[in-house]
Amino acid sequence: MISIIFYILAAITLGTGILTVLSKNPIHSAVYMIICFFSISGHFLLLNALFLAVINIVVYAGAIMVLLLFTLMLMNLGDQSEPKKKVISRVAATISGCLMGVVLLAALLKSTPVIENYKTEGFDYQSVSIIGQVLLDEYLVPFEFASILLITAMIGAVLISKKDKKA
Template sequence: MITIIFYILAAITLGTGILTVLSKNPIHSAVYMVICFFSISGHFLLLNALFLAVVNIVVYAGAIMVLILFTLMLMNLSEQNEPKKKVISRIAATASACLMGIVLLAALIKSTPIIEGYQAEGLDYQSVNVIGQVLLDEYLVPFEFAAILLITAMIGAVLISKKETKA
């Protein structure tokens, strides 16, 4: 039963990922990305990583996609303003994407797992208490830097989107 659910979630993830890239309408692309995030959260649930599933839904499917949709609507993208791409740039993009796929496939084929067995230590690493303790003890400075970076990006987005008034 879990295998069937995995394959259904994998098909949804791959399908919506491809639709995200191939969609002409940026709003439709954002909606496909939200569906992709939900299916990835389903994968986390299958792995019994409940905290990661909830964080993925709240952070990515919630906050990030709201920001992306807000930015898309703020920029007012339309096809009239978009310049046509040259054929050589399309060929170069396709060739580089194919080469990247070949490199990723070769790395996947050649990879071997480093850890062959796990030893139980009696600690629950999925507990929110343990994750919070590690975040605020060992990783406090990077956590704060990430917060400052996000606030700076938000202020920059507001300043860029602000309309200039002609005096």
């Protein structure tokens, strides 16, 4: 049963990932990416990583995609705004994508999982309480700096996108 769910989620993830890249409309691409994020959260649930599944939905599908959609709607992109690419640039992009795939495949084949350390330590690192304790005890200052940086970037993006009224 779990393998059937895995294959369904994998098909949804791959299909929406391909549709994200191939879609001409940027809004449709963003919607496909949201569906892809939800299916990736399903994969996290299959791995019993509940915290990662919820954070993936809240942070990526929620916050980042809303900001991306907001930016796309502010920019008012249309079909006429992007010129056609030359054949040489398409060929170069295909070759570089294939080379990246070969590198990723080689890295996957050479990697070995390290599971022995996880089983011998006896801590449940997927627990929300342990993640919160580590985040707010050991990494409180970088966590706060990251939040201030994100708020500053959001305010800057709003100020840049604000249109000047000339009358």
